[in-house]
Amino acid sequence: MTLANSPNEVVLEVENLCTYFSTRWGTVKAVDGVSFELRRGETLGIVGESGCGKSVTMLSLMRLIPSPPGEIVNGRIMLEGQDLLQLSENEMSKVRGSQIALIIQDPMTSLNPVFSIGSQVNEAIRIHQDIPKRSILEHTLEVLRKVNIPAAESRVKDYPHQLSGGMRQRVVGAIGISCEPSVLIADEPTTSLDVTIQAQYLKLLKDLQQQSNLALIFITHDFGVVAKMCDRVAVMYAGKVVETGGVRDIFNNPSHPYTEALLASVPKLEEDVERLYAIEGQPPALHDLPPGCSFADRCPYVMERCREEYPAAFQVSESHQAACWRLA
Amino acid sequence: MTTTGQPPETVTPGPALLEVRDLKKYFPVTKGLLLSRTTGYLKAVDGISFRVERGKTLGIVGESGCGKSTTAKLLLMLEEPTEGSILFEGEDIHQANSAQRKEYRSSVQAVFQDPWSSLNPRMRVKDLVGEPMVINWDVPHRQVEERMQKLLNDVGLSSYHANLYPHEFSGGQRQRLAIARGLSLNPKMIVLDEPVSALDVSIRAQIMNLLKDLQQEYGVSYLLIAHHLATVRYMCDWVAVMYLGQIVEYADVKELYNNPLHPYTKALMSAALPSHPDIEQDEIILTGEVPSPLNPPSGCRFHTRCPFAMDRCSVEVPETREIAPGHTTSCHLY
Known part of the structure; x- marks a missing residue:
C-alpha cells in the first residue's frame, strides 16, 4: 500500500517533457522541456497565462493528448517508479483515474x-x-x-x-x-465559482490532501490561489518553465522578469496600489518562437544575449531556479 | 423598504451625476402555458439606492445572483424598474420624454464581460466604433472617421486596425475595441460589467490602467460590476456590497477595505485570495450557497449563512445605519 511509503517520497517526476502539435503553420511546441518533481502531501502550482502550455502539460501527464495532431516527442514521466510514456494504452487506462486523477475546470x-x-x-x-x-x-x-x-x-x-x-x-x-490516487491534478478548479464557494472548495481540497497525504498539482493563472494553496510553484511561459521555487521564494524574491511582472500586475486585496505594472504586448505565437528567450520582447531588462540564446536555468537558492541571463 | 442604503454625503456639491432611489425589479414567475398566472415574484433587485459622482467610479460587488447585472440592465434602460427612480443629472429618466430618454441612452454606455460575444463578428472595426455616432449624431462621414481614428489611438490601437474584423484581434484588443465603442458618443457614464474577468492576467492590468487613464482624460464616471475584490479596490472610489438584491454595506473604498462592518462583507474579504502566502486571513468560511431570490429568507436575508446570527435576525429586517460618515450598513450588530 502507498501509505506504507515514507511521507516525503517523490511520487511524480517529470523530466524534459516535450509535447508538440503539427499544424498547418508549423510545429507548435506547446510544452518544450518541462521538468519538475512532486512529493507526497505536497502541492505544486503551475502558473501561467492561457497558451503557456500548462493545460497541455496536464494532458500529457494523463496521456490524453489527441494524437494526431499532438505528440509527446520526448521526456519521461515517472509515477511511483513507472514511466507512463512507456506504457501501452491498456496499461495506461489502468493507471488513469486510479493512480493519477484529474479535476477539470x-x-x-x-x-x-x-x-x-x-x-x-x-x-x-x-x-x-x-x-x-x-x-x-x-x-x-x-x-x-x-x-x-x-x-x-x-x-x-x-x-x-x-x-x-x-x-x-x-x-x-x-x-x-x-x-x-496518489497524484491529483486540478486544472483551474475554481475559476467558474463564486468567491465564497471557491473558499469552501479550496478548503475541501486541503482537507482531502491532509487526510490521504495526496500530492496535488494546481494549474492556475491566479497567484492568489498559489499563495493560499501551494508549497512550490512552477511559472510557465511559452511552453517552458521559466522559474521554480518554494512559494515564499517566488513571492519574496521573484527572479525571472516574467514572474516579477506578473506579480506586479495583480491588484492587491490588502493594500492600495497606485498603478499596476502592465506587461507590454502579447505572449508570442508558439509556432514561431524567437531563437532566444521567448519573453525578450516584453522584458524590461532585455539584453542582446537574450535574443540570441535561450538562458539556462540558474540556481537562485537551493530550492529556487530561474531561466534568465540576468542571473548568469 | 427599511434596508435601503442611504446615499452617503458627497464631497462634490450639486446633484450627483446619477442617483438611484429605492430601485426595485421584480420578475413575475408564471405557471401554466395558456392560462398562465403569476405565482410569485423573483425579487432580483429589491430597494437599492446609491449615487455615482462625476468622474468617479462606483463598484458593485457580490456573488452571482445578487442582482448586480439586473442593476446594470436597469441603468442601461434595458429593463423597466418595478418601482423606484433613476435620476440622471437630477432628472428622473422614467418621467422624461423620448428625446431626453434618447439623450440619456447615449450618455450612459456599457462595456461587457465577454469581448468575444459583445462585438458583431460581421462588422469591421470602423463600423463597430463608428456605428453609435452614425445613429445618434447628424455629422458628416469625415468627422465620424476622424473621431473613430482618435478613439482607436486613445485605447491603444492603430489606425490600420480600422479595416479588420473582431476575430483578427486578441481578447485584450477586443476589450479595447469595446471600450472605444463605449466612448464613441462621449458618454458621461459607462457601465462596466466584469470588464476584465474574461482576460488573461497580464492583459487585465493593461485594461484596468487604460480605463483609469481614460477616466482622467474624458472625465467619465464608471459603474463597475465585479466579483473580484482586489480589482474593485484598485478601480473604485465607492463600493456597494450586494446580497440577494439588496445593498448590505456602502462606503468609500478605503473605509470599506480597512473597516468592513457587515458580516457578509467580512466573509467576502476572508474568502478572497491573499496576495502573499504569509498573509493570515480570518477564517470566515460561509457554509451553503446563496438562497434563491424566489423565496428569500425572512428578516435579514443573510441570517441563514451568517456566523453572527441572533434570534432577532430571522424576524426583524435590519435598518440601514450610518456607522461612520458615509459608511452605511444594514445589520443588527450595529
Missing part, C-alpha cells in the same frame, strides 16, 4: 448530463477496483460524504442539472478522489 461540461452523479462517481470504482456490487453504493456514498455533499443518500440519484455549480464541482472532485 468546467463542471458544466465535464459531467455527463444523462447519467446520475452516483453512477459517474462510481464509474472509476467499478472499473479500477474489484469490489462486490452491493458495496458499490456504500462506497459511492462515502466518497460523496468526503467532499461534503449534504444528504448524499438522496443526492446520489440526482442528475448534474439538479445541482448548483459549487455542488457540481464537488462531484467532479469526488470522481477525482474516488480511487484514492
